[in-house]
Amino acid sequence: MKALKIPEATIVRLSVYSRFLEQADKKGIITISSGEIAAGVGVSPAQVRKDLAYFGEFGTRGVGYNAKDLLKHTLKILGLNGKWTVVVVGAGNLGSALVSYRGFRERGFDITGVFDNDLTKIGKRLLDLEVMGTERLEQVINDNDVKIGILTVPASAAQDAANLLINAGVKAILNFAPTVLSVPEDVEVRDIDLSTRLEILTFHLCMREK
Amino acid sequence: MKALKIPEATIVRLSVYSRFLEQADKKGIITISSGEIAAGVGVSPAQVRKDLAYFGEFGTRGVGYNAKDLLKHTLKILGLNGKWTVVVVGAGNLGSALVSYRGFRERGFDITGVFDNDLTKIGKRLLDLEVMGTERLEQVINDNDVKIGILTVPASAAQDAANLLINAGVKAILNFAPTVLSVPEDVEVRDIDLSTRLEILTFHLCMREK
């Protein structure tokens, strides 16, 4: 079992398999084959087997995988055997929506702080949290051992906000601001660029009408 | 120049180049090189040239690209020379946030309807829109020639909502529900799975501490 160079696409699919296995397990399914998983998530059976094989031998030849077992393995691989505390910087519409997003909690993510430096937003209540000024960012991050930050500030404020997070000890950033962040190489960044996502669709719509 | 098989990654980058060029143009920059674009968006100069070359010869050897010109080309390629009307299905926190998301309007996307079948949400005001019941979906889509739908409903409701959109004539769906949609092959779907995005980060955090 060698965990040397794993394709990012494999990790993305692993997350999807993991959720699919959760459902299967809930339905009482005991044994599941690569073909069944593949059909459920829309990839090829060979892809499922290859992806899993990066991390070990979880199945039984001639039989398949034990659903509950494989679920545990996928969660472990993704680092989801435990809670993660997360902070959100940017308490606009998007940031506020993410604080209430159930999908995060269901997968073990706990948002422990929301920050903004807009005075009109500070003090606003979101679920059981109150929007704080960014001067309290460092303290909250230290107190709760936060390793992950979500950035939902305007592009113009994104680099500054990222620097605050990084200085306070955050090691991973999910960036919704449509801008390229520069960060030290021990910090992981992934972007979610909402407009770009829509533009992929418009591109294809245009292609088709030819 | 033939536009036969263009990598999805190229389209994603094109969207990023396009936004970068908008900023450059705003700053009064007339001429820009592949190296400058590359530095601005974090890719290699060769990648920039290769991406652009899929669609034509936009530059001048020995000189570079005309910023305004190239901007226009990229927008045209992405289908952004004009407005796109969009509907949002699911008026929860996330759907509501997207209705107000400025990034969409800045790139020519106009949200013309928000729908839900939760009676407590119908009638709620979001900017200049009022949340409607899904029975009015088809009419709004037809009246406004809507080709794009954004899905922000729970996973359990996603396939039904997608079917409504497709039956009404929508040809592209941006799906935030963590589930695999089945759609006819003339409909484009792209997923944004927020939890998966975070899980990529936790995976890497776990790798690192070894």
Next chain:
DNA sequence: GACTGTGAAGCCATTCACAGCT
């Protein structure tokens, strides 16, 4: 001298096909 456009090379991910178990 500087920079684009592009064929060729290199690299990485997916698919194939089959040996190995049950």
Next chain:
DNA sequence: AGCTGTGAATGGCTTCACAGTC
């Protein structure tokens, strides 16, 4: 007979390197 695990083949994207142009 059925299904996993995997080396080999394939396919596709990125990088290289240079000819072509200003």
